[in-house]
Amino acid sequence: MSALTPFGGIVPTVAFVFAVIxxxxxxxxxxxxxxxxxxxxxxSDDIRLVAPYFPRYVALRDDEEWVxxxxxxxxxxxxxxxxxxxxxxxxxxxxxxxxxxxxxAPVGTLVGLAVDTDLGLIILSASLLVVFVYAGLDxxxxxxxxxxxxxxxxxxxxxxxxxxxxxxxxxxxHVVPLLILT
Numbered sequence: 001m002s003a004l005t006p007f008g009g010i011v012p013t014v015a016f017v018f019a020v021i022x023x024x025x026x027x028x029x030x031x032x033x034x035x036x037x038x039x040x041x042x043x044s045d046d047i048r049l050v051a052p053y054f055p056r057y058v059a060l061r062d063d064e065e066w067v068x069x070x071x072x073x074x075x076x077x078x079x080x081x082x083x084x085x086x087x088x089x090x091x092x093x094x095x096x097x098x099x100x101x102x103x104x105a106p107v108g109t110l111v112g113l114a115v116d117t118d119l120g121l122i123i124l125s126a127s128l129l130v131v132f133v134y135a136g137l138d139x140x141x142x143x144x145x146x147x148x149x150x151x152x153x154x155x156x157x158x159x160x161x162x163x164x165x166x167x168x169x170x171x172x173x174h175v176v177p178l179l180i181l182t
Contacts (some may be wrong), residue, residue, distance in 0.1 A: 031099025109177040
């Protein structure tokens with residue numbers, strides 16, 4: 001087996017990578033869900049994880065309709081019903097990356113050290129890829145629309161320091177184990 005095909009072929013390896021990306025996004029969104037429920041205090045009837053879809057997301061209830069974060073202005077309006085002063089908005093926005101880093105980076109590292117180096121590298125790399133792609137799309141959409149479009153741009157709006165530190169911390173929790181495993 002080569003490092004590029006740890007499962008004996010390109011098709012099983014690509015399938016595994018997509019499964020890892022699917023799981024990483026699930027962990028990320030569970031971070032937002034947890035923050036919404038436990039930190040912001042959104043009742044379970046007003047928040048849900050929309051899991052079978054790609055991309056996954058945390059939806060908020062607006063009367064009888066569920067609002068996705070792709071409708072950010074409406075999503076923020078519904079969010080503000082539960083956090084009128086927006087004192088927890090930064091925690092809610094950052095929770096996906098924080099939980100992802102706190103779960104996926106250690107799991108990837110342990111898998112790489114105890115089970116198989118290539119598997120650990122795939123897990124860590126997929127986690128980094130998900131956040132870099134997401135942050136890039138957030139930046140492009142924000143520039144194009146002229147208003148925040150996702151977690152990082154919402155954090156940037158409050159203070160540019162926060163998404164920079166979050167990104168650096170997230171990257172370091174992944175890059176250091178990647179360097180150790182390679």
